[in-house]
Amino acid sequence: MNRTLEHILPKVQKPARYTGGEYNAVVKSKQAVKTRFALCFPDTYEIGMSNLGCRILYGVMNECPDIWCERCYAPWGDMEEEMRREGLLLYGLESGDPISDFDIIGFSLGYEMAYTNVLNMLDLAGLPLRSADRRDLTPLVIAGGTCCYNPEPLAPFIDMFVLGEGEEVTLEYIRLYQLAKEECWSKEEFLQEAAKIEGIYVPSFYEPVYREDGTLEAMEIKPGSGAHEMVRKRIVENMDKSYFPVKTIIPSTEIVHDRVMLELFRGCIRGCRFCQAGYVYRPVRNRNPELLAQYGKAACEDSGYQEMTLSSLSSTDYPCLLELCDNLLDYCAPRDIGVSLPSLRADTFSMNLMERLQRVRKGGLTFAPEAGTQRLRDAINKNLREEDLLQSCRTAFSGGWSGVKLYFMLGLPTETDEDVLGIADLARKVYFAWRECTPNKARGVRITVSTSWFVPKPHTAFQWDAQIPVEEYQRRVNLLRDALKRDKSITYNWHDPETSYLEAIFSRGDRRLADVLEWAWEHGAKMDSWSEYFDYQRWMDALKACGLDGDFYAHRVRPKNEVFPWCRIDTMVNPSFLWHERELCYQSQTTPDCRTRCSGCGANRLLCGGVCNG
């Protein structure tokens, strides 16, 4: 181990997150590999190590003998301070070598509030922040992940963005990079060729042109760049043939999701109108249940984990869920391996399943009705009926559960005070369901209502809509709080509005926000998803210093013909479909799920044969 690092580690908290050397971490000889890749996650080790996508890409790359992928996470403040003092550059965990010596530095972007960490990590690596200031091909700085569906706020910093699922395209651009290295291409030459690969967005090839009012006139294609009119996201067509990370790194210290993650399927049949994941991960592609059971068992054996979680956007919608669960239970039960099923719908089927899976622990149950009235749930296409929710609660309470968490959003399009008060009514009905069904009234019940402030996201039916103003959000919070004041069994938590406002700015932001990011970072912004570090005033100062108005991004209703910063990015869900969904919202009309009836969103065109596996 590097001597400087060894001297630093005794001074910092939780040093095990900075050492590497975990079970299944891949160590190769740097002489024996052609390409070195730093897979960077712009948050702490505990968060980054829990990311399934990173585990998959790590495995995909390291299966190739000539590629060595290492991990890199954002150091916590104490570690960063020591690194800067000692002049220790950001390094890959496996080798300890500085990532600035690597070929490709790839960031996983899942959350807007991690953007400043991207800048901070580039700086800790000793690299110029802006793509234009990094003249050489090496190191190439790229990014992938859900946030890349609107890459524009980070555009000046990143050489290229990779859209969609990375299993296949990662190897495609690495092979191209290897050719470029062999033939001594310039960075520009490489990027021009890379832009021809489906799923690659090279931001320097697109030039935003603004109108006087600050809206976009166009995203112009740089002449001669050969960049695509539209950059289409990538998907893995056949989930049964795609890589599954059976052997993954088992951390030697605790992380957030410290268990086997079994990914059942991608996509979601539901079509909730606010949900970005529900649109951008289309079409639905299921994994074969027998294969999943095999993977799950093999992953338990390899990891020694005593816990497995079935993951997807809506696990109840997996067509072979019962069969899979029975199969897994046969293996897990005798070995005391717990199986958990998050992302369940609040229906009877799911509750019965929960009963079977969780025979021991009966902690809290969590449901996300999102809205308080049927009218608003219809408007956002959250096809959950009140009776289903209450029936689920009854089943749970009869079975001994004594706590329910209910998640809602405030500020959804078309929301009225009646909808806000509907949340209180619903929570009370849940309370009465408990009174009616619990076998043990003396034990009491904990009903927690949590509300967040709705953030409209790109590529959703609400991409045109405004986030409600903060005063209005606060008023609705107060309205609900007053309505719940007298219910002692109901606890009400609301999300503080400051981060939600910034999320709303950056999620639909344009390239001008890059200056805001840089200004904020220069003035100390990092780890903005951590309250220890988050400083709202700094962000307001940053916007002001750059002459931008946050409300323009967060609180403005866009017209139908608005040119979005992400207009060159194609999820294959037609914008006309999204607009139609928005119109249905304003009529409080639902759209059936994909399995009931295809609504013709367009994502089926990504599949050979054009038929979704809904």
Next chain:
Amino acid sequence: MADRLLFSKTGRAKYISHLDLMRTFQRAFARAQIQIKHTEGFHPHPFVSIALPLSVGYSSQCEILEFGLMGDTPREEVPSRLTAAMPEGIIIHQCYSGERKLKELALVNYIMNFEYPEGRPQETEPAMQELLHRESLVVRKKSNKAKLGYTEVDLIPLIRSWNLECQSDTMTLDIVVSAQNPGLNPELLRGAFCQDYPEFTPDFVTFHRREVFDASGCPFR
């Protein structure tokens, strides 16, 4: 009698904390498909216990872990199978039946290496000798229980024997100290030295646990 492992913890594994190490062992037994006894009660989990917790950042070649072997795994297979299932830096040397009680573990030998990469001042050696030859050496020790947030301990009675060796850029203290009830954390010695001789504060100090003994000075297993 319980089964025991003798293992070393060096390199990157030095930074795995005590609790994390226990969890690592529990999972490693499962990975190596070695069945071990579980605790009883509402949430049974594999039982492992480490004889003498090691501070984070220290290396050791004499760690002892207690557990209960079940199933048909022969003891002699455990070291190689378990080592293969471990993170880098943890090597299992022996698996055997523990014949003595853990509380008989009385003494522990540390090698403390004081590093002076710019060259070691000559006077560090007499300074350390002076310190260790004192009648008493009372230092403050952090304590969450004590009202003041610290307690005072005299280190001298807790030291059994020592040997000091010096080279041009290092000073190596080979010391045997009390292991438990109360034990002496060699970090306190480093602290006392740096406090009384701030001019000789080394660039860095490494700590290595070399051997554990019973009260009579025989290696404890």
